[in-house]
Amino acid sequence: KISIVSILVAYLAFKWTAPRFDPESLKGARVLVTGASTGIGEQMAYHYARFGAQIVITARREKVLQQVTEKCLSLGAQKALYIAADMASESDPDKVVDFALEKLGGLDYLVLNHIGPTPFAMWEGDMEHTRWLMKVNFFSYIQMAWRALPSLEQSKGSLVVVSSLLAKMTNPFTLPYSSTKFALNGFFGSLHHELAIKKSNVSISICTLGLIDTESAMDKVRGVTKIPAYPATEAALNIIIAGATRQLDLYYPWFTQVVHIMKELFPWATNYVIQNYSYNYNP
Ligand code: NDP
Incomplete structure (x- = not known):
């Protein structure tokens, strides 16, 4: 008979035997981080820099990228380069990967993190924005992943999806x-199966984040929700560790996994809480 205790023991045994993070493994690692001019991506760039990695960062704003790379070098990055790119464009995702492959001589980590700005509001039928967001948040991710896969295969590398x-x-x-993020989970969860079937060397980490205290997120939800926000720097470190230890799933903060399980077990109750207690809605 399966009891709660046996499930708990199995879970703890799984956690216990999970690979430990070795910061030395990131020394000299060749990393491309997208959306690294601000927020979690910027914090990831600084952590990789402290670990002595070789980093290429990208986003649209060249001036800000320049400042972030300068800080990365001062924190200990072996290399820090930037390339400005717009992920809504059809050619920029390939251009960015090619730049990183050329400058770093290959890739060990591709960290896909960028998102386009989007309103926090009721859906009013804006198709143009939705199509654009799908390009930025979804199509560019799969394009970059496909372009980088041969190099990641060679280096036994990792694809990290935020x-x-x-x-x-x-x-x-x-x-x-939310639609772009569901699409990402569907695509990269399925790709994980195909890579396993092909006995690929490449690991995939899909990182499930709760509310994180980045400026863009806080600007949207201030006064609208009481959901607690967690620090971007800690979220960034957890994402890096998930990639380095080749974990398929990361939940940060930890209780996001509990919330997800509750939703699966008690959908009616969860929907009731979402619709009645999670947000102040004042049209
Ligand atoms: P930010 O809004 O702080 O940063 C977004 C980054 O993407 C910036 O570097 C921005 O730079 C870049 N970007 C925006 N548009 C484009 C574009 N068209 N082309 C290229 N780059 C672009 O995001 P967060 O740090 O808050 O989020 C990072 C990740 O974490 C995202 O994947 C997000 O979904 C996820 N996440 C965040 C949560 C949160 O509460 N913050 C919660 C759950 C998940 P620039 O403007 O210079 O282009």
């Missing part, structure tokens, strides 16, 4: 954003 609890459970006010 996703959200909103890719696991539906919520109001973020319909286009």
